[in-house]
Amino acid sequence: MDDSQKLITPDAPRGNMKRTLLPATHALTGTSNKQSTGSRPLESVLKARILDVARIDTSLVALTEQQLDALDSDALENTTGGIALKILTQISTEERQDTFEDLSLNDQSAVRMLAALVFRWKLSKETDRFNTSAASTRLEVLNQLQQTTMAILKLAFPDEGTNDATTSSMVSSMMIQQYTLEILPATFSIGWLPPGQCKESPYIRSSTLRLLSSFGLGESIQLLGVTLNTPHLPTTAKNAIKYLLSRRILQPKGLQAFLGIMTGQESEATLAKYEQIAMLISTPPRGTSAEEYFRNVVPQILDILLAEDVASRTLQAAAYVFSDLVSSKHQDSTIFPILNVTLYAGFQEHTQERAKSYMPLETIKMMSKFAVAAPPSGDEPAIVKVLGPIIEKLYTLLYHLETKAISDPTETEACKGLLLSWLKLASAEVATERLWNVIEGKGGEWFIGGDNEELTLCWREQVVSQNLKLSDLSNLEKDVMSTNSLGLRPDPIHLVGLLKIVGRNEVASLLFVRLLGADYASDKVEPTRELLRMQLLYQMQQKLSSSILSNPSHALAFVDHAITTATAQKQSLQPSKSPLLVVANEGDEEDAQAGDILRTAVDFLLSSLEANPKYVPPKDDPHVQRVSEQLKSLTLHPSMALRQACREASLVLTARLSAAAVSGPGSEESSERLKNIREKYQEALVLLQDPLLPVRAQGLTMLRHLVELSAESKQDSGVDPALVPAILDIFINSAQNEDSFIFLNAVKGLVVMVQAFGRDVFRRLIDIYATESYVSGNMNRQELDMKLRIGEALAEVVGSCGQSLGGYVDILLPAILATIRDSSLPTTLRTSAISLASRCVETAPLAMSRYTAELSGAMVDILELEHTVAIEPRNRDERQETVGGVESKSDTEQEDEGGHNRRRRQRQGEAGDEATDANPVGVNPKLSPLRRSAIHLLGAILRGGGDYGLTGFPARRAGNVLRYLSVHDADNVVNAMAVEVVSLLGEVARARFHQ
Numbered sequence: 003m004d005d006s007q008k009l010i011t012p013d014a015p016r017g018n019m020k021r022t023l024l025p026a027t028h029a030l031t032g033t034s035n036k037q038s039t040g041s042r043p044l045e046s047v048l049k050a051r052i053l054d055v056a057r058i059d060t061s062l063v064a065l066t067e068q069q070l071d072a073l074d075s076d077a078l079e080n081t082t083g084g085i086a087l088k089i090l091t092q093i094s095t096e097e098r099q100d101t102f103e104d105l106s107l108n109d110q111s112a113v114r115m116l117a118a119l120v121f122r123w124k125l126s127k128e129t130d131r132f133n134t135s136a137a138s139t140r141l142e143v144l145n146q147l148q149q150t151t152m153a154i155l156k157l158a159f160p161d162e163g164t165n166d167a168t169t170s171s172m173v174s175s176m177m178i179q180q181y182t183l184e185i186l187p188a189t190f191s192i193g194w195l196p197p198g199q200c201k202e203s204p205y206i207r208s209s210t211l212r213l214l215s216s217f218g219l220g221e222s223i224q225l226l227g228v229t230l231n232t233p234h235l236p237t238t239a240k241n242a243i244k245y246l247l248s249r250r251i252l253q254p255k256g257l258q259a260f261l262g263i264m265t266g267q268e269s270e271a272t273l274a275k276y277e278q279i280a281m282l283i284s285t286p287p288r289g290t291s292a293e294e295y296f297r298n299v300v301p302q303i304l305d306i307l308l309a310e311d312v313a314s315r316t317l318q319a320a321a322y323v324f325s326d327l328v329s330s331k332h333q334d335s336t337i338f339p340i341l342n343v344t345l346y347a348g349f350q351e352h353t354q355e356r357a358k359s360y361m362p363l364e365t366i367k368m369m370s371k372f373a374v375a376a377p378p379s380g381d382e383p384a385i386v387k388v389l390g391p392i393i394e395k396l397y398t399l400l401y402h403l404e405t406k407a408i409s410d411p412t413e414t415e416a417c418k419g420l421l422l423s424w425l426k427l428a429s430a431e432v433a434t435e436r437l438w439n440v441i442e443g444k445g446g447e448w449f450i451g452g453d454n455e456e457l458t459l460c461w462r463e464q465v466v467s468q469n470l471k472l473s474d475l476s477n478l479e480k481d482v483m484s485t486n487s488l489g490l491r492p493d494p495i496h497l498v499g500l501l502k503i504v505g506r507n508e509v510a511s512l513l514f515v516r517l518l519g520a521d522y523a524s525d526k527v528e529p530t531r532e533l534l535r536m537q538l539l540y541q542m543q544q545k546l547s548s549s550i551l552s553n554p555s556h557a558l559a560f561v562d563h564a565i566t567t568a569t570a571q572k573q574s575l576q577p578s579k580s581p582l583l584v585v586a587n588e589g590d591e592e593d594a595q596a597g598d599i600l601r602t603a604v605d606f607l608l609s610s611l612e613a614n615p616k617y618v619p620p621k622d623d624p625h626v627q628r629v630s631e632q633l634k635s636l637t638l639h640p641s642m643a644l645r646q647a648c649r650e651a652s653l654v655l656t657a658r659l660s661a662a663a664v665s666g667p668g669s670e671e672s673s674e675r676l677k678n679i680r681e682k683y684q685e686a687l688v689l690l691q692d693p694l695l696p697v698r699a700q701g702l703t704m705l706r707h708l709v710e711l712s713a714e715s716k717q718d719s720g721v722d723p724a725l726v727p728a729i730l731d732i733f734i735n736s737a738q739n740e741d742s743f744i745f746l747n748a749v750k751g752l753v754v755m756v757q758a759f760g761r762d763v764f765r766r767l768i769d770i771y772a773t774e775s776y777v778s779g780n781m782n783r784q785e786l787d788m789k790l791r792i793g794e795a796l797a798e799v800v801g802s803c804g805q806s807l808g809g810y811v812d813i814l815l816p817a818i819l820a821t822i823r824d825s826s827l828p829t830t831l832r833t834s835a836i837s838l839a840s841r842c843v844e845t846a847p848l849a850m851s852r853y854t855a856e857l858s859g860a861m862v863d864i865l866e867l868e869h870t871v872a873i874e875p876r877n878r879d880e881r882q883e884t885v886g887g888v889e890s891k892s893d894t895e896q897e898d899e900g901g902h903n904r905r906r907r908q909r910q911g912e913a914g915d916e917a918t919d920a921n922p923v924g925v926n927p928k929l930s931p932l933r934r935s936a937i938h939l940l941g942a943i944l945r946g947g948g949d950y951g952l953t954g955f956p957a958r959r960a961g962n963v964l965r966y967l968s969v970h971d972a973d974n975v976v977n978a979m980a981v982e983v984v985s986l987l988g989e990v991a992r993a994r995f996h997q
Contacts, residue, residue, distance in 0.1 A: 022059040024109055026089055028520070029054035030082065031115040033108065048078045055085060076127070082911040083124025086116045087153055094157050095688065108277060110172070117176050118695065121184040122981060125150055129188040133234035144192060144200065151188045154453070155209045158185070175862040178216055181261030190239035214246070220259035221248050227263065241288075248287040252295075257283070257302040258309075258316060261323075265315035270768040273746050273798055279319050280326035292336050300327065300340045304360065320743060321375035325384035338391070349392045349399075351446075351462050362399060362459050363413050370416040373423055373696045378703060378747040381384050382429075385696055389424045393436050393492055394445035394463060396421050400458075402448035423696045425504045428895065433511040437501075440492055441517075443536065447491065465491045472724040486537070492529070494537035498545050505688075507549040514550040518606065519567075535562075554617045556609035558625040564603035567631045585774040597641055604633075604647045611654050619658055624918050630655060639742040649871055683725055690732065695743050702736055702747040705729050709754045730755055730763060734770065737795040738788050749795050751877055753802040764810045767796050772817035772835070786828055786923050793834045797841045803881075814842060822860060828923045829932050836861070840942045847946025855954025858943055861936040862960050868927040870972040930973035937964070944986045953992065961987050 028034040030051050049070050056063035062085055065073075073081060093113065106115070128147045135143045158177035177185070192199075200206070214222045218825060226247045250256050266277050286295035301834035306312055306320040319361030327337050342350075345368070360368070373385045389396065400417045403409040439445070443465055451460035486493045501510050517539055544552055605733050607629070611617065619626045633652040639645050682704060689701030709729065733755060736748035755763045771792045800807060800814075821827060821835040839857060843850045850857075917929055940960060946953065961984060968980035 023089060023093055024063075024112075025104075026055045026058045027093075027109070027112045027116055029058060030085060030089065031112050031119070033112045033115065037924035039719065044077055045078055048082055052078075052081065052085065080122040080127065082146055082213075083119050083122075083127075083203050085125060086119040087150070087230040090116055090120060090157060090173055091153060094160060097173060098160055099542055105172075108589070114176065114180075117173075117181060120154070121181050121216070122985075125154060125188055126184055129191055133191055133236060148192055148200060148202055151185075151192065151206060154185060155181055155206065159209055159212065175596060178213065182217075182225055183228055186210065186225060187232045187235065187239075189213075190229060190242055191236055192240045194242040194629050195236070196238065203688065204694050219250060219253060219256060220263055223247065223256070223260050224263040226250070227260075240545065244287060245289075248290070251283075251749075252298045252373055254896075255302075257299060258306050258312065258321075261306070262313060262316045272794075273377075273749055274801060276319055276322040276746075280322040280377075283323045284326045284330055287508055296327070296332065296336050297340055299323075300337065301344055303327075303344060304368055308360070308364055314742070315372060315814060318375045321372050322377050324372060324388075325376050325379065328384055328387050333387075335433065341388075345388075346392055348450060348459075349395045349461055362461070366399075366413060366417050366420065373420060374741075376696065376742055378699065378744070378750045380703070383427050383696065383700060383703075385420075386428050389420060390428075390432075390436075393421070393424055394439045396424075397440050397497075397500075398445035398492070399448055399492065400500075402607050404496070409911065419694055422498070422504060423694050425509070426506065426692070426694070426697045427498075427700050430506065430508040430512060433509045434516065437497075437509070438511055438516060440497065441489065441534070445492070488533070490534045490537060492534075494534065494541045498538065501542075502545050502549075505549075508553055508556075510546045510549040511553045511556045514539070514546075515556045517542075518602065519560055519563050547614070553622070554607075554610045554614050554619070555625075557607050558623065558629055561603045561607045562625045562628050562632070564599055565636070566628070568599040568603075569632075599643060600636065600639075601641075603642050603646060604636075604644070604651050608647065608651050608654065611651075611658070617653065617658065622657070626655075627658070631661075674820050679708065679725075683729075694740065699743060699747045702744070702751055703732070705732060706747075706751040706754050709751070709758050730759075730766060734766070734795075735790070738791045745791065745795075749798045752795055752799050756803065761810060761813060764799075764813050767792060767799070768813055768817045771796060772821045781828055781831070781923055786831060789831055790834055793831075793838055797838055800838070800841050800845055803845060805846050805849065807846040811842070811846070811849050811853070815839070815850075818842075819853075819856065819860065822864075825927060826925060828925055828926075829927055829929050830918060830922050832927075833931045833935045836932070836939050840853075840935070840939045843939065843942040843946050846910055847943075850943075850946065851953060854943055854947065854952060855956075858940060858955050858960065861940050862956055862963055864927070864936045865933055865967060866963050869933060869970075870928050871970050871977075930976055933967070933971070934979060937967075937976065937983055940964075941979075941983045943951075944983065944990050947990060957987060957991065957993070 025034075032047070032051060034054070052063060052065070052070060053067060063804070065081065070078075070081075090113070128143070128150055132140070132143045132147045153505050154177065158174050160174060189206050189210040193203050193210055195203060197203075214225065217225065226243050228233075230243045230247070235243075247260075251260050260283075261279065265275065283299060286292045303320050303324050306317065307324070327333070330337065344359055345365055346360035348365055361531075369385070369389065372388070376384050396417065400414070400421055403414040403417055425437075428436075446461050446463045447465045448459060450459050452458040486495055501513070517535055617649065628815070630652065633648045636648040637645055637652065639648065686701045686708075687705035689697050689704065692698055708725075729751075731752040733748045736744050737752060739745050739748065752763065752767070771789055796814075803810070818835050818839050822832055824832070843857075917924070917926070918931055943952070943955065964980040964984045964987070968977050968984060971977055971980065
């Protein structure tokens with residue numbers, strides 16, 4: 003054991019509080035009135051303080067003056083921390099024995115500084131030393147850390163061996179409330195070592211669990227999460243933390259607490275943060291089966307989506323996790339089976355044997371929130387996957403709500419919005435198939451069930467409809483066709499009206515073609531089904547006449563099917579009049595149903611081609627070849643009317659094919675490619691104008707895919723260069739949207755734009771953020787918000803660039819530096835610019851190395867000029883001392899224009915955060931967020947400099963200023979950040995010395 007370790011031996015005699023302990027406390031912390039450090043080096047200050055303590059009580063110091071002179075800086079800090087721990091131990095002993103006397107505020111402040119010395123100069127450093135120690139010194143370092151940890155735990159829990167609450171005392175409360183984050187890395191590092199390595203591990207483990215149990219669920223999750231990110235933590239410790247963290251997440255409300263903490267640690271949760279959370283939650287912990295894990299997690303996510311009092315960022319994180327789960331490898335085997343008994347349970351006829359189910363309207367509420375908060379997605383958005391299993395029932399639920407006068411309009415609109423979103427985002431083929439299922443009656447029907455005490459909205463598979471009589475079917479006049487007086491299900495008027503609102507021509511066309519081709523192969527058609535089909539066809543002609551003829555390819559497919567079927571079954575067709583005559587020419591009557599079918603098919607093809615004069619049938623389409631041959635053979639049909647129609651259709655089709663041949667294969671390919679791009683661009687523009695957020699987001703996704711095609715393709719098969727400026731403006735405008743759903747989709751688009759077009763995109767973004775001037779003399783709130791949103795987008799774009807950021811540094815950094823230095827700009831914008839510079843340093847430290855000197859110097863200038871001091875001196879002429887040698891200003895200098903003294907201690911974030919929120923466009927440089935961001939940037943430069951060097955970094959000046967701020971700054975967060983960066987500066991210095 004070295005000399006510094008002897009300082010914490012528990013056998014040291016206890017001195018009287020006033021006679022020795024308090025004077026020793028003030029001497030060691032430098033709060034004695036008689037002390038004056040001036041600008042002496044740290045080593046000299048510490049030696050002088052230790053000698054002062056020895057003169058007060060020799061039992062507190064076990065070293066001679068000669069031994070002290072032989073200690074280096076690290077050993078002196080360790081010795082100081084050991085003496086501080088010994089003094090705290092004796093104070094705690096007197097406190098437990100009721101000999102503890104009331105302390106003044108100055109004495110209490112000195113005791114807190116004493117605790118800071120223990121944790122910053124002893125426990126934290128010994129923990130780091132143990133976690134990075136070599137095998138040869140590991141045992142010695144372990145013994146030293148074990149002694150220190152045990153001594154501190156006994157301070158926190160003086161009632162050793164009991165399960166009672168912690169003894170109420172100033173020292174023990176301080177250990178738990180203020181320094182838990184410093185204790186946990188040590189206890190996890192040695193308490194969970196393999197058996198036999200640490201003899202005190204049982205006590206350390208039980209104390210650690212007891213320490214965590216003294217906090218609420220959310221606080222304990224936060225403590226474990228922060229501890230898990232401790233550098234160099236042993237694998238055994240990380241596994242223990244992950245296990246405890248997963249246990250807490252699986253507790254009721256555990257996931258909500260975890261998401262709230264993970265998203266609440268930053269002023270603005272980023273896309274990368276949401277994706278990190280989703281990846282973490284989507285991975286079952288080791289030793290837990292996926293089924294058991296997700297059976298707990300999925301209902302918690304659904305509860306978050308259903309709750310009313312959840313923060314927006316927590317809701318967004320839950321949506322990200324849910325989106326990731328329904329797209330993960332577990333979706334078919336685990337996730338959707340769980341959804342069947344929870345989310346979809348209210349949409350089932352038999353709802354027994356389900357763990358936790360939701361009512362149908364609760365499902366609507368949850369999915370409405372999810373649709374708005376879901377993350378950017380690819381070709382199949384997550385909302386399409388989630389609603390897919392219940393989409394037919396969702397339609398019949400909408401019909402039920404819209405036809406009941408007592409329905410809540412909010413619930414009705416939410417249901418309608420979900421259904422419209424799904425129909426607009428699903429592929430045309432899938433949407434058509436599901437609507438066909440609705441026509442086939444697979445959506446069932448909804449009714450109010452239960453008794454009078456508890457009425458419930460219920461679903462049943464069998465549709466209860468009225469029985470149709472022959473008298474009902476004999477009065478099918480035109481006015482009857484315009485109503486649903488026969489009570490058909492689904493209601494043709496309602497269904498076609500919904501199709502019109504959706505506005506997808508390809509879906510309407512596919513459904514119309516399928517209705518025309520339905521039942522051709524059936525010998526016996528149910529009258530009710532035939533009547534429903536007639537009504538639907540009539541309604542579609544009346545309301546969607548332009549839509550159903552929009553795609554001639556669908557007409558070709560229908561004509562191919564109709565002619566083939568009619569020809570094959572010509573002999574078996576019934577002679578009765580077919581209801582298909584509602585779409586045929588009234589002057590042409592055929593006596594055979596086969597003739598009706600053929601004539602209807604050919605007329606439909608002619609109408610479709612006439613409605614699309616520029617349509618060119620593709621030569622490789624098999625339907626085109628078959629229909630051409632079939633039309634030629636039908637020119638010999640006995641019916642004159644049919645022969646004339648077939649000749650006309652054959653002529654039009656041949657002319658279109660000839661026009662394609664004249665244009666040449668090369669030009670055809672190029673024009674077709676350009677046409678497809680233009681069509682997708684126009685389709686995306688239509689989606690962007692939709693009032694539904696998920697649909698607008700899908701429009702941004704389509705534009706992003708066009709740009710991705712340009713980035714990946716080496717040919718001219720990507721986006722038309724003429725469209726690039728317009729697409730960039732769309733993404734930039736969307737990035738300024740206040741809705742985070744649209745903002746995140748726009749950010750992904752900007753990332754892809756940078757990958758495809760590089761410097762031009764960066765230059766446009768930085769112009770909006772930093773170069774373009776604002777309209778009024780002073781920047782208003784709207785102008786500031788616009789720049790901040792673009793700054794957030796820039797940060798995400800920078801993060802996606804990686805080392806390729808070096809190609810854009812000369813564009814970014816001059817503008818960022820100019821923004822930081824302009825004191826006339828709002829402090830919020832200057833803080834944002836510093837944060838953006840930090841993101842650049844963290845992303846590409848090598849590329850940023852040539853700006854190290856300029857950036858670090860500017861940050862030190864801000865910290866030195868704009869800090870605020872916390873402790874009020876005893877008189878106006880006295881200067882506040884500091885360990886680092888930087889003197890504070892006098893009271894007169896520290897008073898602001900209002901005459902209020904700014905030396906009073908403020909709670910963490912109170913002065914800076916609240917003032918910033920109250921006046922975001924203010925230019926007060928004294929606000930703490932500016933200093934916090936400056937310290938963060940210095941830390942980022944130091945971390946990056948460990949690999950690429952620190953050219954021009956003002957190490958000595960930065961160290962002095964940061965040491966001063968760690969003790970005297972008015973903001974607690976600045977204090978803590980300054981301590982961390984000072985420690986980091988020492989590590990970098992030692993690393994460079996040993997190179």
